[in-house]
Amino acid sequence: MKKVLFFMPDNPLKKNAGNRTRALSMLSYFKSRNFEIDFVSEYFTGKWNEADIKAFEQAGLASNTYVIKKKPSKKNLLYYLLFYKLPNFFYQNKGWFFPLQFPELVTLRFKRAFKKILKNNDYDYIFINYASWATLVEHNHLTKRSIKVIDTHDFITAQLQKKNNIGKSFKEEIRRISLFDIALAISVEEQYVFSQFCKNRVVLAPMMLDRPENIHATSDKSFDLIYVASDNVHNQKAAKWFFKDVYPLLPTTVQICVIGQINQHLSIKAPNIVTVNFAEDLSIYYQNAKVALCPMLTGTGTKIKVVEALSYGLPIVCNTRGIDGLINKTDNGCLVSDDPIEFGNNIMKLLTDESEYKKQAENALAAFSINYEKEHCYKNLDKLFLK
Structure with missing residues (x-):
């Protein structure tokens, strides 16, 4: 041994x-x-x-x-x-x-x-x-x-x-x-x-990461968006940018779940935002979300939350920094933009265009299976x- x-x-x-x-x-x-x-x-x-x-x-x-x-x-x-x-x-x-x-x-x-x-x-x-x-x-x-x-x-x-x-x-x-x-x-x-x-x-x-055993159908999901972030300076900048520049562009009907210590730095309160400071089991939340967010403006290395989202077949809307570290940069389930308007449009595209959603979800699962399973x-x- x-x-x-x-x-x-x-x-x-x-x-x-x-x-x-x-x-x-x-x-x-x-x-x-x-x-x-x-x-x-x-x-x-x-x-x-x-x-x-x-x-x-x-x-x-x-x-x-x-x-x-x-x-x-x-x-x-x-x-x-x-x-x-x-x-x-x-x-x-x-x-x-x-x-x-x-x-x-x-x-x-x-x-x-x-x-x-x-x-x-x-x-x-x-x-x-x-x-x-x-x-x-x-x-x-x-x-x-x-x-x-x-x-x-x-x-x-x-x-x-x-x-x-x-x-x-x-x-x-x-x-x-x-x-x-x-x-x-x-x-x-x-x-x-x-x-x-x-x-x-x-x-x-x-x-x-493990491949999740069961992935819920899109129609069964409670949240439109899931945003997982710990408490560090890069996530603080990212969250501030998203809620200041992107969130106001989204319909108030879009349901968002924010998980992690980043909630300590969020002052925004709204009926369509659910905050969870700590989740022992993130799979419950990933299973009940349609799209993952990774609004990273700074920082280096692979974003673990991106790989986690890929494992559940969740399309991801992110900035350029969000795909740092990924082995394949394209056709990976990520829609990438550093422009707030385009970032918001990418979110709505996934939430309203069923064929686009299916395409990006399949790309996400394929990227995970080949590289991170x-x-x-x-x-x-x-x-x-x-x-």
């Missing part, structure tokens, strides 16, 4: 963001292939509590679960300052005279705890999520016997381009990804960029992990 050490700073069972859904899908893959999994996470980043840890252990996704705190308690302030804050300042800011311009989230305390796990176990694979945590394997002789894999999730330099020096940030991101034997890219764009500069093997590993993606991962 092969053994993998799987690090993810967030709690994958909190399925309220695409990155957690992604990590859960990778854990499920290893579980399905009978890997022995040791799971490592960071207490504060993942907002863990004892109930969360117990629930994760009971989920049976890992043989051993380690949720480590990256910093000690502040009860003994002198100890905290002398033995954590000061040493960690110099560790995380090795180049503090010449800043790296790239996030370093690994603390000295956390890396020591991570090494302790490695010292007591032998792993075939060490799987790290995010380049910002890549230094967990750097200068670590305990990782030499293992194949090191990083799931990049996103192009971090592109996310931080307004804050950091792009050249320095990109150079550091490529250096960190190159610390690994295999780099997984979630989108074709990121695979192309990373493969041009990284010295290791860069593999496309798109988002993978779980068992299809699993076979590609087998070439990496079961050789």
Whole structure:
């Protein structure tokens, strides 16, 4: 039986963001292939509590679960300052005279705890999520016997381009990804960029989801539009644009369901808008909607909500950023426009033109089946992990 050490700073069972859904899908893959999994996470980043840890252990996704705190308690302030804050300042800011311009989230305390796990176990694979945590394997002789894999999730330099020096940030991101034997890219764009500069093997590993067992007929659906969004700056901009520039153009009879933490930033209230702050099971809502929305103006990487909608055969109305990361950019079930009027027209076209709706729904299902259906993606991962 092969053994993998799987690090993810967030709690994958909190399925309220695409990155957690992604990590859960990778854990499920290893579980399905009978890997022995040791799971490592960071207490504060993942907002863990004892109930969360117990629930994760009971989920049976890992043989051993380690949720480590990256910093000690502040009860003994002198100890905290002398033995954590000061040493960690110099560790995380090795180049503090010449800043790296790239996030370093690994603390000295956390890396020591991570090494302790490695010292007591032998792993075939060490799987790290995010380049910002890549230094967990750097200068670590305990990782030499293992194949090191990083799931990049996103192009971090592109996310931080307004804050950091792009050249320095990109150079550091490529250096960190190159610390690994295999780099997984979630989108074709990121695979192309990373493969041009990284010295290791860069593999496309798109988002993978189950095919829904039953898809309701259009006539049975309660909502015309479904909009799923977490709370981040890109979704905040997108929601503001949609409800300010597009929503007023739509008939008040169009029923909209908005799901996710984005609702915390919406001030609009109307009889045709239903808000759901958190849904344990999104399938209920996807099954009861006709069209999915993805009004993204900024951001990088594959939009998980787009892949989710495709799996249910839902046509999608989105901006150009909405199709970022998709393997096929056309005939994929998406109607794309950055113009508010055309965006609204695309919505109404799908809601009023039965033949257009059927065509785009068929395209959506085909795009999902070819590129993102779980068992299809699993076979590609087998070439990496079961050789």
